[in-house]
Every structure is written in structure tokens, then in C-alpha cells.
Amino acid sequence: MIQSHDAEVHRIVFSVVVFTSQAPRLRYTSHRDLLMETLQCLDQVTTMKQDIDTVNVPACFLSSHVGFLGSIKNFIKDFVVTEIDINGQQVNTVAATQTPDCAASYKNFETSTVCKEDKHSVLQDTEVLADCGVDVALPSPEGFDLGVILGQSVSDELEQFVLTLKDEKPTKQELSLGSFADKHHRANVHRAVRHRFPFLMTVTIQPEIRVREDPDYRALSQLVTEDEAEDFFRFIDAKVRGSSYTFGPDDNKEHRTAVHHFLSQRFGKLVETKSFSDQGRTAISVRLRERKRPKKRSTEEREEEDIYTAFTLCKENLETLEAISYMAAALRVLPSDFTYAGIKDKRAITYQSMVVKKVSPQRLKEKTAEFENRGMRLSQVRSVREPLRLGRLQGNHFDLVVRDLRPHGDGGTCSSDVDTHTCLAALVKEAVENVKTRGFVNYYGPQRFGSGQNIHSDQVGLALLREDMVSAVHLFFTPDEGDEPQSHAKRHFLQTDNAKESLAMMPLSKARERLMLRALNRYGTGPDGCAKAWLSLPHSMRVFYPHAYCSRVWNEAAAHRLATLGHSAREGDLVWMQEGQNNLENSGETRTAQIHVVTDKDEQEGIYTLGQVLLPMPGNTVKYPENAMGTWYQERLARDRLDNCRFRISSLKLNLPGCYRPLLASPHNLCYQLQREASRKGGGEVAGERKQDAGSLTLTLNFDLDSSCYATICLREIMKCDP
Numbered sequence: 013m014i015q016s017h018d019a020e021v022h023r024i025v026f027s028v029v030v031f032t033s034q035a036p037r038l039r040y041t042s043h044r045d046l047l048m049e050t051l052q053c054l055d056q057v058t059t060m061k062q063d064i065d066t067v068n069v070p071a072c073f074l075s076s077h078v079g080f081l082g083s084i085k086n087f088i089k090d091f092v093v094t095e096i097d098i099n100g101q102q103v104n105t106v107a108a109t110q111t112p113d114c115a116a117s118y119k120n121f122e123t124s125t126v127c128k129e130d131k132h133s134v135l136q137d138t139e140v141l142a143d144c145g146v147d148v149a150l151p152s153p154e155g156f157d158l159g160v161i162l163g164q165s166v167s168d169e170l171e172q173f174v175l176t177l178k179d180e181k182p183t184k185q186e187l188s189l190g191s192f193a194d195k196h197h198r199a200n201v202h203r204a205v206r207h208r209f210p211f212l213m214t215v216t217i218q219p220e221i222r223v224r225e226d227p228d229y230r231a232l233s234q235l236v237t238e239d240e241a242e243d244f245f246r247f248i249d250a251k252v253r254g255s256s257y258t259f260g261p262d263d264n265k266e267h268r269t270a271v272h273h274f275l276s277q278r279f280g281k282l283v284e285t286k287s288f289s290d291q292g293r294t295a296i297s298v299r300l301r302e303r304k305r306p307k308k309r310s311t312e313e314r315e316e317e318d319i320y321t322a323f324t325l326c327k328e329n330l331e332t333l334e335a336i337s338y339m340a341a342a343l344r345v346l347p348s349d350f351t352y353a354g355i356k357d358k359r360a361i362t363y364q365s366m367v368v369k370k371v372s373p374q375r376l377k378e379k380t381a382e383f384e385n386r387g388m389r390l391s392q393v394r395s396v397r398e399p400l401r402l403g404r405l406q407g408n409h410f411d412l413v414v415r416d417l418r419p420h421g422d423g424g425t426c427s428s429d430v431d432t433h434t435c436l437a438a439l440v441k442e443a444v445e446n447v448k449t450r451g452f453v454n455y456y457g458p459q460r461f462g463s464g465q466n467i468h469s470d471q472v473g474l475a476l477l478r479e480d481m482v483s484a485v486h487l488f489f490t491p492d493e494g495d496e497p498q499s500h501a502k503r504h505f506l507q508t509d510n511a512k513e514s515l516a517m518m519p520l521s522k523a524r525e526r527l528m529l530r531a532l533n534r535y536g537t538g539p540d541g542c543a544k545a546w547l548s549l550p551h552s553m554r555v556f557y558p559h560a561y562c563s564r565v566w567n568e569a570a571a572h573r574l575a576t577l578g579h580s581a582r583e584g585d586l587v588w589m590q591e592g593q594n595n596l597e598n599s600g601e602t603r604t605a606q607i608h609v610v611t612d613k614d615e616q617e618g619i620y621t622l623g624q625v626l627l628p629m630p631g632n633t634v635k636y637p638e639n640a641m642g643t644w645y646q647e648r649l650a651r652d653r654l655d656n657c658r659f660r661i662s663s664l665k666l667n668l669p670g671c672y673r674p675l676l677a678s679p680h681n682l683c684y685q686l687q688r689e690a691s692r693k694g695g696g697e698v699a700g701e702r703k704q705d706a707g708s709l710t711l712t713l714n715f716d717l718d719s720s721c722y723a724t725i726c727l728r729e730i731m732k733c734d735p
Contacts, residue, residue, distance in 0.1 A: 069455050069725070070571030074579070074676065075446040079732025080439045082414040082711065084724075088328055090413035091360035093723070095353060096406045096716060103324050104363040104391070161197075161204050162189060170223070174209055177225050191219040203249075210245030228278050235271050236260075244298070248279065256299035263294055271296055321376050322367045322396040326389040331358045333553065335388055336366075337523030342379055343371050347523060348550045351399040354408075354719060357459060367400045402552065407680075407718040412727070414735060415689065417709040436709050437686055443730045444684050444713075451623065451678035452729035453570055456563040457722030473561030476664065477657055481542035484557075488528065498522050505529070509537050524553055543663045555666055558659075562630045562668065565648055569627050570675055573641055581620035584639025585610040586672065588626055607672065609638050623676045631670015632659040679715035679726055686711055 085091050095103045158167040166189055173187040189205070192198045201221055202214045211229035215222045226245070233241040240259055247257040262268050268287055275285050275298065283298050327335050332355040333347070340347045349369040356362035368376065373393045380390050417436050461468040467490040475484035489506055491499035501517035502525070504510070511532035518525050531548040535541035546554055581587065589606045610620055627641070628634035630649065636642040649655055659668040689710045713730075717723060727735045 069458055069728075070567055072453065072571040072574050073729055073732065074453050074574075075443075075450050075729065077442045077446050077732070078420060078439055079443055079730065080417055080419055080436060081733055082417045082731060082735060084412060084414050084727065084735045085359050086415050087413075088359070089361055090415070091357065091723075092411040093356050093360050093362040093364075094409040094411075095356070095362075095364040096409055097353075097365060098404055098406055100406055102363070102409055103365045104326070158204055158208055161200055166190060170205070170209075173223070174212070177211075186222050186224045189221045189223060192221060193219050206249050207246060210242045210249070231278075232274065235267070235274060247298070248282065251300065256297055258298070259296045261293040261295045268294065268296055319372055320367050320369055320396045320399060321371050321373050321393060322365065322400075323376065323390045323393045324363055325366050326361065326363050326391065327356070328361050328387040329359060330387050332356050332362075332364070333523065334358075334521055335386075338386055338521060339368070339379075339383065339388070340523075341520070342382060343368070343375070345370050351401065353400055353403065353405040356408075365400060365405075367396060367398075369399060403719065405719050407716055407721070408723075409716050410714065410723045412713045412723065414711040414713065414727070414731070415708070417686075417711055420732070433688075433709055440684065440686060440711060443732075444682065447679065447726065447730050448682050451676045452726050453574065454674055454677040454721060455567050455570060455725045457724045459722070459724070460563045461560055468564075469557050469560035470564040471561075473557035473559065474652055474654075476546070476558050476661060476666075477561060477654055477659070479661060479663065481539050481546060481663075482537070485528070485532070485537070485542045485545060489525070498525065501525070511537065524549060546664050551665070554664055555668075558661070558666060558668055562670070565645075566627060566629050566673060568648065569641065569645065572644055573625075573627060573675065576640060579622050580618075581610050581615065581622060581625055582639060583610055583612050583615045584637050584642070585620070586626045586628070586635065586637050587620045587624045588672070588674075607635055609635075623674070623678075625675045626672040627675055629671050629673055630659065631668045634670035634672065673720075677718065677721045677726075679717055682713070682715040684711060684713050 097103055158170065161167075162170065170187065170189065189201060192201060198216060198219070198221060202216075205212055205214050205223060209223075211226055211233070212223045213226040215224065229241055229245060232244065236244075236259055244257055244259075247255065259271070262271070272285050272287070275283065275296075282301060284301055285296055285298050287294055287296055325335065332352065336347050336350045336352075340350065345368065349371075350366055351369075352364060352366045354364065356364050373395055376390065376393055383390060417440070419432070419435060419439065461470050467487050472484050472487045475481075475487055486506060489502040491502040491506075493499075497517065497519050501514045501519075501522075504517055505514035508514075511529045515526060515529040515533060518529060520526070527548045528545045531545035532541055535544040577585075587608050587610055589608045607626070614620055628636055628645075630645070636645050646655065649657065659670065660666070687710055689708050713727075715723075715726070717726065724735060
């Protein structure tokens with residue numbers, strides 16, 4: 013470990029020497045300024061403790077305070093994480109459960125944080141209602157007063173637009189009905205317009221709604237009367253189960269064949285048609301297709317198919333996915349039936365929202381006692397109308413305790429206990445105020461890479477990106493040190509290649525490992541079998557590993573950016589054009605049009621600050637910096653033989669578009685308290701932690717972080733060591 017640490021120091025020094033000789037346009041007063049900033053970062057590297065948990069988190073800090081030593085997670089209750097929902101409420105409060113309706117929650121979610129490209133959505137009215145996950149019966153025609161829903165002037169304009177469509181060559185192809193911020197209002201507009209004018213198509217480009225003629229209606233009206241075409245489209249929109257629609261009598265067989273063909277081609281997945289004779293006349297009848305259901309399902313299972321139950325999960329010393337696997341087994345549902353906004357720490361007490369499908373609130377409550385025996389407490393159990401979505405949160409609130417505070421080194425001039433406590437109080441105050449003011453480098457924390465494991469998740473992700481499925485499986489099953497049952501099972505698999513025997517040895521709580529071993533036993537351990545084993549994992553589990561690799565590259569990029577380009581925005585850096593976007597990694601708007609490349613003039617005038625600088629997470633849609641960092645990314649990926657990587661693993665149905673993550677992050681509502689530690693009796697300690705002396709100082713910290721920011725990284729910046 014010391015050798016790799018020295019190699020990293022030499023690598024950064026070499027990079028600085030090369031960079032300072034090749035970057036005459038940088039706006040430093042002299043190369044000496046650049047070198048001094050870099051040496052400050054290197055000094056932090058040399059004093060930083062490096063171990064297996066922190067190898068993927070570089071040791072380059074933002075502030076220059078001294079910091080202090082201490083230990084966290086001596087007790088599970090020393091690290092409490094509480095999710096903050098999209099309404100800004102902590103999920104363990106009653107207010108967090110008071111979501112009035114689907115529209116209100118989606119109104120917030122439209123601007124919430126999901127790492128995907130924000131594309132204009134084109135929705136017809138039935139799709140809008142599907143967003144809320146509710147089957148709504150078609151209201152009566154009297155309920156669709158367009159003058160009330162749209163406003164009289166817009167309603168009149170719509171009437172005029174409809175009249176122009178009767179022309180063979182209408183002058184206006186499309187009409188805007190205006191913008192509608194509320195989702196329920198938009199749904200009403202869609203339904204009202206389509207019911208009044210079935211021949212119109214309603215299109216949402218949020219929050220605006222536009223209308224245009226439905227080409228399917230025009231085509232059908234060439235085959236049947238306009239009244240029949242309108243009635244047919246109303247029938248299609250209503251989607252009333254068991255209903256049917258019959259066209260007028262038609263004794264022309266060739267014409268009926270043409271109608272059958274058109275309806276089958278345009279609406280075949282939704283309806284089925286049949287000609288029938290009655291009193292010597294023949295007509296076409298259309299009915300909705302029956303929804304296919306799995307056979308041998310009980311009445312209770314059928315009733316629960318579309319049930320969603322929300323709850324707040326409090327877990328202790330458990331991984332989120334481990335908790336889900338146990339609950340899924342107990343409830344006899346799939347792990348994929350659980351949805352959540354984010355994954356929480358294992359070695360902590362955590363509160364987070366979850367939604368489970370196909371399980372009623374009553375059935376979930378019956379299992380609470382069983383779950384409590386496994387370190388899980390469920391509260392605020394209630395029915396909802398939709399699943400949760402990953403990233404649907406504002407952030408997390410942290411209540412942390414750092415015990416056994418002591419100065420770095422030998423304590424310097426702090427000769428007595430009183431002097432030590434006074435010195436520590438000053439060190440803590442300086443550190444906290446610095447981080448309050450300047451923030452911290454927004455590294456991914458060690459949890460992202462698999463804390464304490466011999467093989468980190470990013471190494472598995474690299475093998476997957478190379479599409480080396482067999483190596484990825486072997487890395488995944490590399491055992492940790494120790495005699496735990498899962499390590500024995502992994503070791504047995506690597507030694508014997510016998511998935512069946514290894515599965516029998518694997519603990520039931522290890523859901524990922526058991527899913528993989530089942531698939532390997534069924535499909536074999538060759539390349540195809542290993543690919544199918546990865547496919548046996550839910551998408552969120554599969555994508556975790558390539559994301560871990562990209563996170564490691566991002567961490568290295570952040571350290572290199574600070575070490576070589578300093579602490580201000582430089583020409584070629586990427587910045588976000590829109591203010592108020594703090595957590596861009598999870599933002600739904602990652603289009604390159606909103607990313608600005610800092611110009612020479614921007615740098616000269618100091619228009620942008622370091623806090624506005626973004627670094628891309630590698631992917632197939634991101635833009636890279638147009639300075640030395642762009643070259644760095646190319647060389648870094650080439651070093652791992654990913655210079656031609658498309659960041660798309662087709663065989664695993666994975667696509668990594670990439671995203672932009674702010675270089676810096678800041679804690680919100682940060683406060684702290686110092687107090688002397690009284691002698692502690694009883695258990696609760698975490699194994700392997702340093703015992704503290706009675707009378708030592710304890711630091712309590714409370715703060716909020718945006719989603720995807722790590723409290724351990726914030727603590728690193730405060731303490732100047734790995735807590």
C-alpha cells in the first residue's frame with residue numbers, strides 16, 4: 013500500500029511538471045503559483061492515511077485547516093441517515109406522508125433528480141393518465157366543458173382551428189392550447205379535447221399542450237362515415253373493459269376486408285374485429301382485447317396485482333438491497349417489486365421511503381414483528397398509487413457523532429487535558445467554518461466501491477465494460493478475508509466451478525450471489541452462461557458495477573483537475589448554464605446545450621467560480637472539457653483499454669449515457685456541538701473500533717447534503733483524515 017501511495021505522489025508530481033511546461037496560457041501570475049497550489053495538495057496526500065477502503069477516494073482537499081483525528085461508527089447510533097423527500101420533508105416525520113394526490117407528487121417530480129436525458133415527452137391522454145397509475149372511468153360528456161377547462165378564448169380558437177381542418181389543405185397544421193403546470197389539469201385537457209374532438213391528437217411538450225389532426229382518424233374517415241369514425245375513437249379512448257363498438261351495416265365484402273385490414277394494422281394490439289350477420293345484414297364489430305393474465309393465480313393475487321404500499325424503512329447495520337431481499341422472501345414477491353429513491357449506508361441507522369407492489373398495507377403490517385427481528389422497523393404504512401423512482405429525493409439529513417477527538421501528530425503545544433480540549437475546540441471551529449464557507453470536493457465515497465472488500469465494485473464494472481463476462485463473474489465471487497459462510501461459498505465456486513454446491517453453501521441473505529449462482533448452475537459457467545447470470549440480477553444491481561467504475565474515474569479526474577488547474581474556473585472547463593442546479597448528477601436535464609465551455613474571456617473576467625465547475629461522468633452522451641482535462645479523460649480510459657468503449661453493454665441491456673457532477677458540494681444547515689464523553693457502559697460497539705477514554709471530547713454534527721453526496725467525504729474535509 014505504501015508503494016502504491018508513493019507511486020500516486022510521483023504520478024501527480026510528474027503531471028504537474030509536464031503540465032506547467034505545456035500550459036503557457038493559464039492565468040496564474042506565474043508557474044510558481046500553480047506549483048504552490050499543487051504542492052499543497054501533494055502535502056495533503058502525503059499526510060493522508062491510505063487503506064483498502066479509501067484507495068478509490070483521492071487525498072486532495074479544498075481547505076487548508078489542520079483538522080483533527082477521531083472515530084465514527086463506534087456505535088451504530090453514531091451514524092443516522094434520514095432521507096429528505098422531494099417536498100423537503102424528512103421521511104421519518106408525519107408531514108412526509110401527507111401527499112395529497114398523484115398530481116401533487118408528480119408536479120414536484122417533474123423538476124426532481126433522475127440521472128437521464130430530459131427529452132420532450134409526447135403523450136396522448138391515455139398515457140397521461142397512465143403516469144399516475146390510475147384507471148379512471150370516462151366522465152360523462154357534460155363534465156367536459158372546454159370553456160371552463162381551457163378558458164373561453166382558447167376554446168373559441170380551438171373551434172376555429174377545427175373548422176379549418178375540414179379544408180383539403182388546411183393553412184394551420186397545429187394549435188397551442190397554452191401551458192399547464194398542474195398534471196391533473198393537463199390530464200383533464202387531454203381527455204376533454206379528445207372527447208369533444210376525437211379526430212384531434214393531443215401532444216404534450218411539457219408544460220405546453222398542442223393539438224393536431226390525428227392521421228389515423230383522417231384515414232379511417234375515408235373508409236367509414238365521419239360520425240362512425242368519431243364514435244370509434246371515443247370508444248378507443250374510453251377503454252371500458254368488456255365493451256364493444258359496431259359499425260353500420262356493410263354488405264360489401266371487399267370494403268369490409270379493407271376496414272378489417274386497416275383496424276388490424278393500426279389498432280391490432282388493442283382491439284380485435286369480427287364480421288357478423290343479423291337479419292340478413294352484415295356489420296363489423298370491434299371489441300377490446302382481453303388482458304392476458306398468468307394462469308393459476310389466486311383471487312387474492314389478482315386483487316393485489318396493482319396494489320402499491322408505501323412505508324418508511326428504518327434499518328440498522330443492513331445494506332438496502334439485503335433488507336429488500338429479506339422482505340421480498342418473507343412477502344413472497346420479487347426484489348424488483350420494491351422501489352426506492354436511493355441506497356443508504358450499511359453501518360448506520362437509516363430512514364428511507366420505499367414502495368412495494370402487490371402487497372396490501374394490512375399484509376405488510378402483519379410482517380412488521382418478523383422484520384424487527386432482522387433489524388428493520390416499518391412505519392407510516394399506507395396505500396399509494398404509484399411506485400417510487402430512483403433519485404426522487406432532495407437529499408439526506410445526517411446526525412453524526414465523532415468520538416475520541418485528538419489532534420494530529422503528538423498534539424504539539426497541547427500539554428495538559430485543558431490545553432488539549434481548548435486546542436481541539438479551536439481546530440473544530442476552524443474546520444467546520446471552512447467547510448461551511450468553501451464546501452468540499454464532491455468525491456464519491458468508499459461505499460460506492462464496496463467498503464472493506466478485497467475486490468472493489470469498480471473492478472467488476474471495468475470487466476463488464478470490456479464485456480469480459482467470465483472475468484467479471486470471477487471478480488464478483490472473489491472471497492473476502494475471514495471465515496464467513498459467504499466467503500467459503502465464493503472460494504468453493506472459484507476452486508471447483510461448481511455453482512450448485514456453492515449455492516447450497518451461500519447464506520440466504522446474500523441475494524445477489526444466490527441469483528448469480530442459480531443462473532450459473534442452469535446455464536453454465538462459460539461466456540454465455542456468465543452473461544445470463546448477470547442478466548438474472550435486477551437492472552439496478554447490474555448497472556451498479558459499471559457506475560462504480562465511472563465513479564472511480566470521476567474521483568481521479570477531480571483530484572487531477574484541482575492539482576493541475578487550481579482552485580478557479582479555467583478556460584475549457586464545463587459549467588452549468590442554469591443557476592440553482594446543485595446536484596446535477598441526478599438532474600433530469602443533462603443536455604449538452606445547457607453546458608457552457610468557459611472561454612478565455614470568461615476566465616479573464618472571473619465570471620465563473622470553482623463551485624460552478626462540472627466534471628463529466630464517463631458515458632456515451634456527455635461532453636468532455638476542452639482543456640487538458642479532456643486529454644486526461646482520453647488517456648485515462650485508454651489505460652483501461654476503454655478508448656473505444658461505447659458505454660453500452662447490449663448483452664446485459666445496459667446503457668451508460670453519463671452525466672455531469674459538480675466538482676464541489678456544500679453541507680446545508682450545518683451545526684455542531686462539542687462535549688466531554690462520560691464513561692459508557694453496555695454494548696453496542698462496532699467490532700474493531702478503537703475504545704475511547706472517559707473524559708475525551710465528542711463532536712456531534714448535524715447537516716443536510718444533496719442526493720449522491722457523501723457524509724464521509726464531508727467529514728474527511730473537516731477532519732483531514734479518513735474518519
